[in-house]
Structure formats: structure tokens, C-alpha cells
Amino acid sequence: MTKRGWWFAGVMVLGALLLPFWAEYAREPFVLDVIIRLMILAIAASSLNLILGYSGMVSLGHAVFIGIGAYAVGIPAYYDLNNGWLQLAVALGVSGLFGLLTGLICLRTRGAYFIMITLAFAQMMYFIFVSIEEYGGDDGLVIYARSEMGLGVDLNDNNQLYFLVLICLLAVMILVHRLTRSDFGQVIKSIKINEVRMQALGYSTFRYRLVCYVISAMICGLAGWLLGNFTGFISPEMMDWTRSGELIAMVLLGGAATVVGPLLGASIFIGVETLLPEVTLYWHLYLGILLIIVAKFGRGGLLGWWTQWLRGTRS
């Protein structure tokens, strides 16, 4: 990252740290809610970016892990098990396990088959939760108590939840940054470029792709755990395939295979979702048009345009 980049990141983090105080002062608690949601989606999009952007696995079922993470709050809470660490362990464990089991099947396939199978497995979970009436089925489940973390942390305080989400987001971004530049990251990026060559160099590409897939699943499970706590309500709709489509849109809007891209994409998405409905009832129309434009002209997403523009003005 350039020096300017670090400055920019510093200012952003500082701003994020100060936001709750401003929100309280300006009596705009709604802003905090929007930003919490934005950051959670950015975590989910970052996890998708790990497999989609860096290692070229186009999953159209990633929202399933958000759902798993959220139900890991909701189902224990339903039985009055509110220990946050337990719920977090369940969220990470089950998403990792589901990622492992489905990955073993999905990763045997390539291209369009991979896309459709990830989609199908996600939809399977969707229908499973729809069919379990004990946990609300279609109607979903209200979570009456947020996770209890101990250590003097009270997530019922929106400010504290905000800081938890912020810490998680920063941790995930740092993790993605380090991971993709590590030995392992070098391997998955190279697999994306030329898998056959990687095998000929002695890499069991299946194993690396699987590990990457599981890591991504667990990070997304974390996002789900946060989202369950935040919304206080979970339903199968959270893992509907259109949610997965939105995650893809965020990654590509911001810029795939970059650390900041997913955050940027989530910001655009939340921005559109929050601001456009105030102007028009039919805002989905414009979002759709935006996606088509990005698909047609937007190689590299917003971040890509930005760097191209920078290069253009410099030369």
C-alpha cells in the first residue's frame, strides 16, 4: 500500500471510531444501524472475495454461511443458551463443517457446474430451515437476547455492538491482506491463473482450494453471527440465493481480488439501498441497470476505475 493509502486508511478508521459519538451527539442512531449493517455485509463480501476474487471460485451460494452463522445465535437463544462464545464457536464450526462437506463435492467440478452446485446446496439449506417449523420455518425466529460475551461487554448496547463489528471487520481485512500475501495466498492466486501448471509443480490444488473454501465459509459464518445479533431476527430468507447474488454484486462493484474492494462494494450497495428508496419506489430498477453496466464495462469495479483514472491523470 502507498503512503497515501495508509493515511487514508488511518483517517477512515479514526472516523469509524468517532462515529458513535457523533451519532449520539447529532441524535442520528439510525446512521449507526446503517453502518453496522454495512460493515457486516463487508465482512461477508470479503469472505466471498477470498474464494471468488483471489482464487477464482465463483460461488453463488455464499449467503448460506450468513444464515448458518445467524441460526447459530438464534437456535441456542431459543433454548436460552445465550453464551456468545458458545454461539460463536457453533457459528464458525458449523459453517466450516458445511463448507468442508459441500466443498468436497463442489470442488470436484469446474466452471458453470461449480456455480450451480454451490447455488443448489445453499438452496437446500434454505429449504431445510423453511421446513423446520420448530424454528419458525418460513416466518423466521425472533432472537430476544443478544449474545452474552462476559468481560464487561454488553452487546445490547448498540455502541458496543458497533465496536465489536468494527473490530471484526478490521481483523478480517487484515487477515485477508496477510493471507493473500502469504505462502498460502501465493498458491491460491497462482491456482486461479494456471491450475494445470500448479499440479505439475507438485501442488495438490484440490486441497488448497478446499482449505481456502473452508476459511472463507468460516469468515462468512462470523458475519452471520454478527448479523443475527444485530437484527435480532433470523429467517431462511437470509440465505436465499438472491442474497448470494447481492454479495457477488458487492465484490464486483468494489473490485474483486482487492482488500478494500468488498468494503467499497458493500458501501455502494448499502448507499443505494438506503438513499434510492427515498427518491423512488422502483429503485431496484436502477440497481439492476447499475449491475448490468458494471458487468459490461466494469472490469475491476470501482477500485479498478479509480486506479485507471489515477494512471490516466498522471500520464
Next chain:
Amino acid sequence: MDGALIMIQVLNGLQLGVLLFLLAAGLTLVFGIMDFINLAHGAFYMLGAFICATLALWLDSFLLAVLLAVPITFGIGVVVELGIARQLYQADHLEQILATFGLILIADTLVQMIWGPEGLTFALPEILNGQVRLFRDVDFPVYRILIISVGLLVALALYLVVSHTRIGMLIRAGASNRRMVEALGVDIRMLFTLVFAAGAAMAGLAGLMIAPITEASIGMGNEILIVAFVVIVIGGIGSVQGAFFGAILVGLIDTLGRSFLDDLLGLFLSHQAAETSAPAISAMLIYILMAVILTFRPKGLFGPRTS
């Protein structure tokens, strides 16, 4: 479980099967020939339903509405192909997903602008509303029989066209080797438009046939589309036969699983356990089927055999 109930559920499974086939046929051809993943294919299903419902209310004739709605959906297919889809054939799958996801949002919003957020229902004509006696004590709705018959007829027609006509020869050739078709000097773009629009029309037919039973509603195509994806993955992408057998298989297993799994599980488990686990397991059945098939045949039942 008695014989009559099983028979009725088999027919219901067939009905779901032919609807899935009508959706999957276009999907698999468009993917096989143009290498185009169209997430928005379900939009034609929805449009078929809405257009037919509107026409049926205006003209007060279901038959006329159907006869008009199918060509109209075909026309919309032509427009979408020429206007948007054609630009995306060369793009990679990721861009196709993003763009067609955008198309879904646009289609759903347009329908909402035209028809409002509520669904649209309409009544079947009297003659289709009755039941027929299939057996001594087995009654089945006439209309569902009609759906199954129409679906099978379209499947038969499509099979004949694909395997016995020049166009069909080109379609099959296109699915296995695009360059070859171009080498034959055929205007491949015309062929693409035709295939895309025919797929749209079949999806529209499926949507309008189901509309009187459920209703025409926004996003109705998005859920069944995923099952259609499962169908073409099972059958093998690009294969019309695969789409047919996959669709019937999925339709039957899904329907029979939902109706009889609790009884079946009851043979091994306690009544309580069977009752609670059956819905979840039956929701999984077709996906388990898909996983098993892919484990042994990563390219589906009728997919190309490669090493």
C-alpha cells in the same frame, strides 16, 4: 399409504416434472449452445404468467389468452436476446451472473410498475375446473392432467425438432461444437436468437400454466429456477434428453418425498421423530440426488463424456 394416494402423488410429481422440464429445456440449450448462464430465465416464467392472467381477464377466454401469451413471451425473448443477452455471450460466467442478476431486478421491478406489488389471480374456465375419475376411487383435477399432457407434448415436439430437423441438427452441433456450425455457413446469430426466444416461450408456457393454480406473483420464477438448475446439472448441461429425465426424476422424488417420507421413516423411527425429521430430509432429497450423481458423473447423466 394407499394406492390411490400414491397414484395421485405420482401425477403431481409428473406435473412438477413437466413444468421443470419446460424451464430447464431453454436453460440447458442456452447454456449448452451460447455458453450463457441466464439467472433471469425465471423472469420469462413470471412474465408468461402475468401476461396470460391479464389477457384472460381482458378477453375472458383462457384459451385465447394462452394462444396469445406464448408468442408474446417469445417476442419478449427475441427483444431481450437482441438487446442484452447477445452482448453477454462472450463475457465470462461471473459477468453473466452479475448482468442477469441485474436483469432479474429490472424484470421484477417492471412487473411491479405495470401490475402493482400484488399478485394476479384468475379463474379457470368451468370445463377445466372439474375432476376426472381415473380409477374406481381416484379423482384427479382435469386441469392438472392437461398440464401434464401439454408438457409431454411439448417435450415430444422438442425432441422431434432437435433430432429430426435441420434446425435441430444445427442445435445439436452447436451444443457440442460451435465453430462447426459457423463453418457450415449458418447465420449463427439467428440460431441463437431463435433458441433463446424458444426457451423463453417454453418458460412462459410453464409459468402461465401454473398461474391459475397458484397465482402470478413477482419473483415466482426465481425459486423454481434453482430447481431447474439442479435438473440441468443432474441431466448434463446442454442435453435436452438430460433435462427431460432430470426434470421428471426431480419432480417425482421431490413430490413423493414430501408426501410419503414421514410414513417411510415411520417404519424405522418413532412417530414423533419421523414427523419432525421428514420435512427437512425431503427438502434435501433432490440435492442429495444431485450430489450423488455428481460424485460419479461430474458432468451429469447425459453430459459429454470426457476424461
Next chain:
Amino acid sequence: MSHALEARGISRSFGGIHAVVDVDLRLAKGEIRAVIGPNGAGKTTLVGLLAGSLKADNGEIHLAQRNATRLPVHERVKLGLGRTFQITSLFGTLSVFENIAIAVQSYQGHSFRFWRPANRKSALIERVHELARDMGLEQDLHTPAETLSHGKHRLLELAMALAAYPSILLLDEPAAGLGIEETQNLIAILDHLKQDAAILLVEHDMDVVFSVADEVTVMVDGAIIATGSPDDIRSNQRAQQAYLGESGPDHA
């Protein structure tokens, strides 16, 4: 004498086409065996079968005394196999350094490290420089691979194949498209390499074949029709007709 590579009766057909038919092959350390034959003789399929990217319908493949018939590509690499591709297969957007580094990393084996930055370990850097020096690529370490000249692509392929100190090397037309000087350079490199490895060389350039090969095998229509020393092959009637005579008067 023990063989680094041994293939017994391997066959492979695609649809109805018999690409490789009942091929026997032995290769020992210190030996360069050239496989020649007209286009479509099945040479590249043979390389694929030995490397494991294709599965043999019949026959057995032994690498370093181990039965490798059912092993996937990456397991065969662990047994000492290295290969280059007929059509250059690199990581185009990555630099020459990164291309070689990913190959070295495979050998030095620390690919499940998730946190520390890659390409900082001195052992790795040293080895990358060594390979680059051997192939004459030291000046290009920070150039993206895709912008290199064709000749340097071939050398980079070779550098990557050598990273794991292979005891068996499968080289698929390494001289294709090289200039005269580059070819001479390649010949010198191959001569040097055979001290440590058994080399299978698929090649069309007869100058290269006859200057480096210890043994020559002639393939036609998937089968071996002649095998022997370069001098034997030069005087072998069938080999001449089938291949060397391709451009001669009896070519019809």
C-alpha cells in the same frame, strides 16, 4: 541398473482413436532419451500419461521404483518428476521471480503458512536466483512473465521444472520456436542437466535430438516403431520412411 522411469505396455485411446498403443519405455539417470515422430504420433499424449495429467487405459508406470500408475499429477512430482509443456504454461501476470518462487515453494514445502508474507525466506530467494542464473534469466526477475520473449518463456518453463531437483524430466519440445543461439544454449543446458536426471525429450528439431540424445525412440500412430542410438536411427529404414523421410521424395 535401476531405472528412474519405467513404462510397461501403456495405452490410451480417445473415442476410437488410439493415441498411444502398448508403449514400453525405460529411462535411467544420466540418460537423455529423445522421442521423435510425425505430428499426431502421440508424443504429447505419452508425456501426459507419464506426468499423470492423462490416465492410461492399460499398462503400468513406475517412477523411482514405485508404482505410479494410479497416482495423480502432484504425487508423481513428489517422486521426482518434473515437466515442461509443449505450449508454454506460465503465470503470465506474475513476475519471473514469482513464477520461479512458486515452483521453489512447492519443493521447500511451506505452502500452508497463512500469515507471514511470501517470498521473504532467504533459502527461497537464494534458490530462485540460482535457477534464474542457470537459465540466464537474472536480468528479467521483475518482468511480468507474459512480456518475455518466446525463447525466455521456454527457459522459464525449464527453470520452474528444475526447482524441485527432479530426477526425471519430461521436456515437451523445449526447442520449439527458438533461434539458433538459443538452441545452442539449450543444448548446453540439457547436457549439463543429464548428470543429475533422467530426461525424456520430445523434440522436432533434429539438430537438438542428434546432439544431445543418448537414445532415440521413434513413434508413429501411437506405437514405437524403432528405438536405438542416434546412429542406429539415422540408418534405420523404417524410421527414415516414417519420419525422417517426411520431407523426402517418398513423402506422398
